[in-house]
Amino acid sequence: MPLPSPLSEPALLLDEVRVRRNLDRMTRRAAAAGVRLRPHFKTHQSHAVGRWFREAGVEAITVSSLAMAEYFVDDGWHDITLAFPFHPGMQGRVEALAQRAAFGIVLADAAALEGVRFSAPLDVWLKIDVGSHRTGLDPDDVDGLRALAASVAGRGDVRLRGLLAHAGHSYAARDTGEILAVHEQTLMLLGRLREDLAGCGPLEISVGDTPTCSIAESFSGASEIRPGNFAFYDLMQWQIGSCDAEDIAVAMACPVVARHPARGELVVHGGAVHFSKDALALDGERVFGLAVNPAPDGWGELQRDVRLVRLSQEHGIVSAPADVIARTRPGDPLLFLPVHSCLTADAMGRYRTLAGESIGMMGRGHRAS
Amino acid sequence: MPLPSPLSEPALLLDEVRVRRNLDRMTRRAAAAGVRLRPHFKTHQSHAVGRWFREAGVEAITVSSLAMAEYFVDDGWHDITLAFPFHPGMQGRVEALAQRAAFGIVLADAAALEGVRFSAPLDVWLKIDVGSHRTGLDPDDVDGLRALAASVAGRGDVRLRGLLAHAGHSYAARDTGEILAVHEQTLMLLGRLREDLAGCGPLEISVGDTPTCSIAESFSGASEIRPGNFAFYDLMQWQIGSCDAEDIAVAMACPVVARHPARGELVVHGGAVHFSKDALALDGERVFGLAVNPAPDGWGELQRDVRLVRLSQEHGIVSAPADVIARTRPGDPLLFLPVHSCLTADAMGRYRTLAGESIGMMGRGHRAS
Incomplete structure (x- = not known):
């Protein structure tokens, strides 16, 4: 998948194929009913x-x-x-x-x-x-x-x-x-x-x-x-059974900024102003996002052991296995599925399709009276 | 205080006098040190x-x-x-x-x-x-x-x-x-x-x-x-003792949309996309904002018993005493101090001064690569 190169800051990736597939499934479901x-x-x-x-x-x-x-x-x-x-x-x-x-x-x-x-x-x-x-x-x-x-x-x-x-x-x-x-x-x-x-x-x-x-x-x-x-689904819907992980149509690309092997953690650019602060409980832990591996046509399977566990305004703290941390360098991209795609999209204000096109959203300023 | 009239949606009020006072205090503190x-x-x-x-x-x-x-x-x-x-x-x-x-x-x-x-x-x-x-x-x-x-x-x-x-x-x-x-x-x-x-x-x-x-x-x-x-402070800073409540320089004006006296609750327009989801623990309860009373020159004292206790994307659920609920009508404005002013400002993207002027911020779109 052609990520922004270089990835200077977080980008919200949108998989148009998945959106259209989700949409097609729901229109057929509505028509049938x-x-x-x-x-x-x-x-x-x-x-x-x-x-x-x-x-x-x-x-x-x-x-x-x-x-x-x-x-x-x-x-x-x-x-x-x-x-x-x-x-x-x-x-x-x-x-x-x-x-x-x-x-x-x-x-x-x-x-x-x-x-x-x-x-x-x-x-x-x-x-x-x-x-x-x-x-x-x-x-x-x-x-x-x-x-x-x-x-x-x-x-x-x-x-x-x-x-x-x-x-x-x-x-x-x-x-x-x-x-x-x-x-x-x-x-x-x-x-x-x-x-x-x-x-x-x-x-x-x-x-x-x-x-x-x-x-x-x-x-x-x-x-x-x-x-x-x-249209997008997210980890919350995946957790309750509304969708499969491969139905989730948005993922945040975050550059790694620091490695903390002794803590078993990486730090990425990707915080509350990107993901929002909605979390879910997974294996007894608060999770703000789960990693997926980049793939030629987008992204692949969930990496359940690479997870966003804390967020501040711009920082995301990622817990990850030692081998993942060992092969990671500053500037490398990590992709995360969001917990609540509505709030993540609202926070970002812009999408990037897998074809590299930038798609705009309603502006924040539009909201104020 | 001249609120937007009518208040059709949430507005983030900014008290310039308080900001300049906070700023003056910090510049003097830095100079002295x-x-x-x-x-x-x-x-x-x-x-x-x-x-x-x-x-x-x-x-x-x-x-x-x-x-x-x-x-x-x-x-x-x-x-x-x-x-x-x-x-x-x-x-x-x-x-x-x-x-x-x-x-x-x-x-x-x-x-x-x-x-x-x-x-x-x-x-x-x-x-x-x-x-x-x-x-x-x-x-x-x-x-x-x-x-x-x-x-x-x-x-x-x-x-x-x-x-x-x-x-x-x-x-x-x-x-x-x-x-x-x-x-x-x-x-x-x-x-x-x-x-x-x-x-x-x-x-x-x-x-x-x-x-x-x-x-x-x-x-x-x-x-x-x-x-x-x-510059703004917020309830988190107030709770740990960094500031007094009267130093907090931003407040969200939210129109009331429904009353639920049997639940002891009001519903306002003002949710996660306005406040962000940062919360603090107050009296054993998760709180997303505390009300203040409007005053001629801005807003006055904290109303600790009128509090935002749940947020969804656009809705805010407010617990309030029966007498407050009884005298409230749909469309009435309620003012809330935010828990974390940085995230609230980021979510809103715009301020309204007490003089009624609209002040812009960096755009969301600006963030995307």
Whole structure:
């Protein structure tokens, strides 16, 4: 694989073949299950990668911030759900977006639409807490939900589109059986709730985290799925069984800067501002990344015994066997699969394809108001 | 304080008065101790904030990456140390920098300069591991250090400038007494080592993490200090005693998006891509930020019982007392002091001053090769 030469600083490598393969698998899975694929673009945050989705037939997308919605509308996306709770401070920017695209917002607090009137039509999804307890309306409060649904359905400025959930607790699963159990509970709960709210008009059901969407064959009752991470996958998904290691489509190339054989460690350029600080527990150790060997067409198998074990702002501390340390020189590249590819991509702001092309992302500055 | 109105998304507020006060205190401290202040600019990463340092008389700076060096050379800084270990892949960019500024690099591996010849003159600092065990040469290996120092001193293309250390283990201190103990051990060790290397010419000593530089009165034997975080400080520094809460110069304004009174929690827009995932342990709980009350001239006292306790990519979960939750509405702003201001600033990429001015930072894209 042609790494940047010389590798003066960390580079986030993107394997387009793996991304397109992951994408192809998910589009076929959605088609087979008869659900719309509305992928979450917070993972890649890139016009260029988004176009690969368009080429695969994707027309509707999910984003997690106003800035991300604006960025993708600028590239011609015309059916967007902002799957982050609406609050009144968003009104002006949401209206501007709704004039440029079919736009959906999510309601996670009954008071969030109070005092708000939209001048452009848009969809409202009720966010239901199906067990992750991050946010969402309480599914057991059927009376409250019925009142809220009726109130939204009765407004002239929005359309009550349906029930939306993110089963984030699937990330706590430790095998595919546990993932499927979360999936089935989620669909059962939302299906029952839709019956309870039958008087408020036809309601769609939108679900979709990467673990359940990667494993489940059926999405009974749902009309769309919104996985995001599956485009790249990462070690967290590999650990819970959503993907194989060879599905992971991003790797960080880090130059070695120092060797500490007595400690059994190498130091690389690659820290918290590159990987983010998300870690996973592996063999009882906190791990921020696992090495892979470079290969002619990208990278090969996991090297489980070469692992990022500590990060500071720019430094990564790597524990490695003595023979690996002995043959390593300062400036040599090491490749690491990230623990959480969404945060790693967000931190880096740029990809390098295996063909050596640089691919841009939404800018950080874009985020600020 | 004039917050962005409406507050559609998180904004990182910067209190210029506090920054200038922190800066003034550190410049006076350095002057009193008779050491050069070479502040680390990785904390703010901003031309505009860097100019405040210049106005305070600072002429020499520290950076942690090539991209950061290039960014600050572009704004006229002409005396820069790259306090991150040199490796051969850096050669071309380092040479280009050394043609534009007095430039220093750091050696943390005896082999890092093998095969490298510079066409522009520059300084080399030997990085000594004074106890943080992140990286640095072993101070007990006096023979090895003497051989390395002689080899560097004998090269025609670089000047052996001195010994450089970062006592990062001062961050593990829990009070100022422990910070001072780390400081004194560091200076004693480096002073003894300089005597051991007396045959290699006059050597400077460069030290400086924010905890020791904020507490110590004397820097006996050192010629310069390199603190960075002190410009903003943060909850980590507050917890170990480097600063008071009112010295912390950045706060994140986050709109509330949902209330969960039964859980005793609020949800705000403000997640890992805004704060970073660095946490501290407070009262036995993992905390990602503590609230402060808005005040006419910025913000006031810490609200220790309103705290960020979980973060996902965009969501922040806040535990708060019932009365705070009861009077909060979606869209209301909450202000949080960050745990680690360097990573928070890096994640945000932009500041908003209390006067409402937007201040840019080095771009993410700038980082990629």
